[in-house]
Amino acid sequence: MLRFLVRRVLQAIPTLLILSILVFAWLRSLPGGPAAALLGDKATPEKIASLNHVLGLDQPIILQYFKFLGRALTGDFGNSLVSAQPVMGEIGTFLPATIELGLSAMIIAIVLGVPFGYIAARFRGGVPDNVIIVLTLVGVAVPVFFLGYAMQDLLAAPLGLPSQGRQAPGIDATSITNFAILDGIMTSEWDAVWDAIKHLILPAFALATIPLAVITRITRASVLDVFNEDFLRTANSKGLTQSVIRRRHVLRNALLPVVTTIGLQTGALLGGAVLTERVFNFRGLGFLLAEGIERRDYPRLQALLLFGALVYVLVNMLVDISYGIIDPRVRVR
């Protein structure tokens, strides 16, 4: 297992390096550029050119890249052009919100998706199956921002749920870790915990829609595959009860592709979070990223995209490890 881990870590280094080149080259190939975005309406071509000169953006791109890499290796990703704050500090400040939101969305997606998928498979062709299939299709097809706006307009007021932000303005909660719920629990500020949970509900459900639909469909397909396996006949003939067969044989064997999907969906959550956080003014990394793209904030975008890539690589490693736990055959290989 250790060798496997070391190999994966070593593989991650060139992956991140290549990604850094791609991100760097892509950002610099975009028309517009940070100087124009920074100077706003008052930007004249002359002002843009001179600010580009001051920022060093008129130097050869290779030189710019190596300067960036040199600083990045020491952990210095520069300051955001929008907020003038160190980018690494910003990531630290905003990451907890995204983890809170992403985790809630994944919990919703798994807690609802796996049973829905199982039920659909179990009643294949029946009413529950058809209803679930239609709902998952809708879930995948509806864009997150549309769903977000619809939830804000239609659900927020009737359910009494806040439609934007992470915290009500009146709540002045103590901030220790920047995880709103955790901070509230640590300081026994139960109003703040409750407030944070309320603020999470709508964005978490909006963000959960796509992973929920995907997990439901994968679970359904996977369970159906297992239903057709020979070993179920053996289990049946051994006289095991149906509930034991379902849990021990069907679910356990059907879980492998589901875990892969969960891993991939977790990585993809950052993409969904960009829109969800923006629509709900939920100030996490997605919010930072959206603002960074609008304002062509190179330092922030470079750091965030590489951070996203790092998360993706890490999640994939975790998925591989969890394979070994769920299916011992993988470990032996």
Added chain:
Amino acid sequence: MQQLRLTRTRRAALIGFAGVLAVSLTACAESKRDEAGGGGTGGTMVFGDTGNPKMFDPAFNDDGETFRITRQMLDTLIQNKQGTAELEPSLATKWEPSNDGKTWTFTLKQGVKFSDGTAFDASAVCYNFDRWYNMKGAAAQSQMIYYGDVFEGFAHNEGDASGDPVYKSCEAKDPSTAVINLNKAKGAFPAAFTLPSFAMQSPTALKQYDADKVTQSGDSFTYSDYAYKHVTGTGPFKFDSWDQGKGEITLVRNDSSTEPAKLDKLVFKVIPDENARKQALKAGDIQGYDFPAPQDYGLLRNEGEQVLIRPSFNVLYLGINQSGNPKLKDPRVRQALAYGINREQFVKSKLAEGSEVATEFVPKAISGYTDDVTKYPYDPAKAKQLLAEAGASNLTLKFYYPTEVTRPYMPNPADTFTSISEDLKNIGITIQPVAEPWNGGYKDDVQKFGKQDLHLLGWTGDYNDAGNFVGTFFGREKKEFGFNNPELFNALAQADGSPAGDAHAKAYQNVNKMIMDYLPAIPIAYPTPAIVVGPKIKGVVASPLTDERFNNVTIG
């Protein structure tokens, strides 16, 4: 054992699901609206901002989001009368130029203190002027956009700064008299003294927190702690905190101000998404926000919110690039375009209430505006005739317009494009549309490269001076318009150098007439952006310059 573990998992899942449901249901019982603050004086107003401020030292800033916050904390020598672009006393009770316009004498209000307890007097004024002029370092100077524009240069130009400085020196004759000496007269004065960038800051605090230290790290800038936490002025509010995670900037009443605010606290909450701002207002999380979409005005009013329309201080124009298609050099073709556009109809059907058809490139509130210019009322027959006379009946034009953007002068660029291009098609012009994202090369293509024949753009004024509009557009040869008219360029330079007062206004009136005869582009409309506040908020006066000061705000 296996069985037990699965049971636990299932139980946990059920509990989790039940929890989510319970949260949803209990939340239904919660009250929808928690109004902040009490009645009369005191209380807190939360205002929804469209974007992050950069930091709070206004000398290094040029964006509206930052200025909205700094103008609540820092006063300028002269200010705009609330609701208008007229000048009125602020820290200076009187200001007088010399005959040649090269010396400005400011008589200062007495008994004023900065929020750190130090006195505001003539030496503080001189300290601020000298600070800007003597600013060192390419990074710092490159951030001082307005100083560079208005004062044209520094004691020692560094990096991209160039030009001969307008500023010469400042003398503190006595504590309440500051005299600014200039190397040449500048038409932008005195209006430019109202710019938030030229607000007075405490010399003690500036020195204590090393405010001038702006450094560049890679492709970004770092400012001193002063700019983030210690900005110190004489205004009705003072800085309290900036929570980056929550996107909230909190100001508290400055009790040492000669006119402290009525509110206890003023919070700015950054909510970039317009719909989210609307939702936050409806929920009572914020008590006001900027730039509601015109299509929401009715809805917002129906819900009891106050939509305050700002008098127009901007202009939307159709740019004509004469170096694109040679036919555009013919004045008859440019006139035909102007006669061919039904601006009345466009303004009525596509722009927010209060918007008007533009007859020249400066809005009515600006000194230098004149009604006595050549006008081009909608007349498609005349347009066709002019095109025929110019031998341009089969004209094909590349028409650039921006996407992914909303500007105060152009709430919906695609709509604007469609409306104008339909009119132009009606007079026989073939339009080749080119849509480009605002931050994705649009401005580069039209302003730097001049790839277009026609384009849409506009301008929001910074201060009450016609030069800030027409000088910016037509003061010199530019790729955007592709013409060289030395007569016009000279007239603009002379108007800019004419001393303040009637002569200055007259000079710009003449320039405006020249421009509308020459017609280098077509002014389309003076749109009116709005600001919206909740039903209980009193004392917000919509400003043409988006210069709303919240010192008199109370929550009823």
